Amino acid sequence: MSDRFYITTAIDYSNGEPHLGHAYEKIGADCVARYRRLRGQHVSFVIGMDEHGQKVAQSAEEQGTEPQAWVDDIAARFQTAWRELSISNTDFIRTTETRHRRTVEELFRRIRQAGHISEGVYEGYYCVGCEAFKLEKDLVDGLCPIHPTRPISWVKEPNYFFAVGRFRRALLDLYDARPEFVQPTAKLNEVRNVVSDWADDQTISVSRSRVPWGIPWPDDPSHVVYVWFEALINYLSATGYPDPAFADMWPADMHVIGPDIVRFHAALWPAMLMAAGLEPPRQVWCHGWITTQGARFSKSAGVRITLRDIIDRHGPDALRYFVLREVPWNADGNFSWDRFDVRYTAELADGYGNLASRVLAMVGRYLQGRIPDRAEPTTLDAAGDEIVAAYRTAMDRHLLHEGADLTWKLVDRANGFVEERAPWTLAKEGRTGELEEALAALARALARITLLASPFMPTKTQSIWEALGLPGTVADVPWGYVERPPTGGAASRKPPPLFPKDERES
Ligand SMILES: [Zn+2]
Known part of the structure; x- marks a missing residue:
């Protein structure tokens, strides 16, 4: 066992109150972090907020406030909840921080220097709800199946592309050599399929006129860095990259995430790191969903049981114990x-x-x-x-x-x-x-x-x-x-x- 351990959770999207779904991920990762400390390892435990993107800007506008004021307020609410639940994170990173922007710019500079970024024109569907480009085959009746009430837009714009296809072979080899790279193992097959189907190039920027709330593309202020690429980089920003001391923390030992974002963490993210000449993380851990009466705890699923109600029932420690005992850390489970x-x-x-x-x-x-x-x-x-x-x-x-x-x-x-x-x-x-x-x-x-x-x-x-x-x-x-x-x-x-x-x- 090495003497250090770097664990992260996904950063939470700044678009509402913390709920049990958010809390479960933090509690489980905290349990891992505390166990590792008990075993004598020096643990870096990073959580934080994903604060850019069009939905954040829209929510701020609806509330009649500026995006930065909006994300400041939400970050404070999340941090209060994590303190109450005794989450022992050693850092709390926010993607609107200068240190994150610095790491994003440097990582892209290296990827570009290595020749893996090109300019071109992108034409296709874009779902604002997902903040993602969509292919014809992803749509149901011409609409995003996750956001059937939002019109899908057709965009055509100059763009920057990342040559992900060049890393297809290296990723598939990585999955073969290290089947523990994605847990549970069943998720690895999903990731394998995604990588096998990859187009050779993926867009990695968005026109600033459409999404002004983001990190400007280095040397081209008419674009911002596509929010998904940028958000993933937080795990590296927290290490202080490109300061040489980043190597004391990197590679991360464990990215804890929900299973819906495994493709970003187990495929795109290691490809970005490889493109910049950096090591991929050691493991991507997908926890399951906590459901109640068949519905997931999330903003859109409309679960009305608040985190406040659940903490108040028997106190924060009892909640921690209950969710970790009741819901397997590698599978779905029910809250009642x-x-x-x-x-x-x-x-x-x-x-x-x-x-x-x-x-x-x-x-x-x-x-x-x-x-x-x-x-x-x-x-x-x-x-x-x-x-x-x-x-x-x-x-x-x-x-x-x-x-x-x-x-x-x-x-x-x-x-x-x-x-x-x-x-x-x-x-x-x-x-x-x-x-x-x-x-x-x-x-x-x-x-x-x-x-x-x-x-x-x-x-x-x-x-x-x-x-x-x-x-x-x-x-x-x-x-x-x-x-x-x-x-x-x-x-x-x-x-x-x-x-x-x-x-x-x-
Ligand atoms: Zn969507």
């Missing part, structure tokens, strides 16, 4: 209030929360808050060893739902161990040696669970870590603590209320 309430009660309040308060209360009551320094391995330790190994395998492969599932197997095992050993009986009968052994094992298991759960619930786990009287924070302890929790001799105390049950569950 019922499932959220059931998991909250069974797994958080009655599972982990109950274990923590019971163990800490017994250490307080029977042992004056001092966790015994006893190291006899028990059946619970053996179960923990097995689960930690399986957790590591799952999480190294980014199977977050499996990591959560395994962690809660240890929660169940530990709650079972409490019943088996019945420390209250050992205390009553004065069997001090056995009592100490049982509570020492339970404290170790609780510390392990707390670290394994920390990428999922950074705030609640931190308060349990502190109640165990352990040093450092869950975000910065060494992985060795998971293998051998340093609980012996620690001074514990009663935890704050963890997962309160309330009226809304009925």
Whole structure:
């Protein structure tokens, strides 16, 4: 394992409020980032906003405001939401920033210098909704199938072209050599087909008269850089490219995206990088969609459940846990209030929360808050060893739902161990040696669970870590603590209320 890890999410389009779909992507990527830190890697975690394009300009105009003021306001709303959800991004990039424009200009300068950009005339359909050129075969009844209410326009304009076809062979070879390049693997076939069907040249600029809100084409202010090309470059802008130090971060280890934009990330983007003589990213990870009653969380699907409602139900950590446990990180899944309430009660309040308060209360009551320094391995330790190994395998492969599932197997095992050993009986009968052994094992298991759960619930786990009287924070302890929790001799105390049950569950 290398000592550094660079992970990104797609940048969000500045055209509305953050919803659960946006949040799911950030929460999952954050869980990966936190797990990697727990394993000792130095993590760069970049998220941000996609702020150019015609739709942004139109929305600003409808609101009677300037595009920059509009995107400033939206960026602030997204950042507030990500702070509340404890997203541990190390950077927040916005495509209207000067540093992004500088990287875009430099990347295009290099691609042009290498002879992969030419001037020509483009003639064809353009959908404003998609901000994309369309082919006849993409249309249904003469309209964009994604935006059937918007008229499609026919444009003919001088344009700049990128010779993508020259990278077809190199990309297909890349997919063959590194099947893990796109996950899940089924998506790789889709990308292969896209690349095989590529025209030799793709337009990469748009007339400024049609889309004034964008980055001017280097040396030709009558054009702006096509918004898709420009947006992808944010992953490189965040590294400081072309400053030489960019190589400390690049190539990215993982681009986390929704499956609808896989062709841009797994085909176009590596082609652009190859054209500039740069390495492609190491992996493009497609998460699935969160749906509710069959509809995706998105602005246009009209889902009325707001992110505010969902956070307020059981708090930010519970939301993080729920979506990562309920929705596989590599497939679609469903959001429902019922499932959220059931998991909250069974797994958080009655599972982990109950274990923590019971163990800490017994250490307080029977042992004056001092966790015994006893190291006899028990059946619970053996179960923990097995689960930690399986957790590591799952999480190294980014199977977050499996990591959560395994962690809660240890929660169940530990709650079972409490019943088996019945420390209250050992205390009553004065069997001090056995009592100490049982509570020492339970404290170790609780510390392990707390670290394994920390990428999922950074705030609640931190308060349990502190109640165990352990040093450092869950975000910065060494992985060795998971293998051998340093609980012996620690001074514990009663935890704050963890997962309160309330009226809304009925
Ligand atoms: Zn469209």
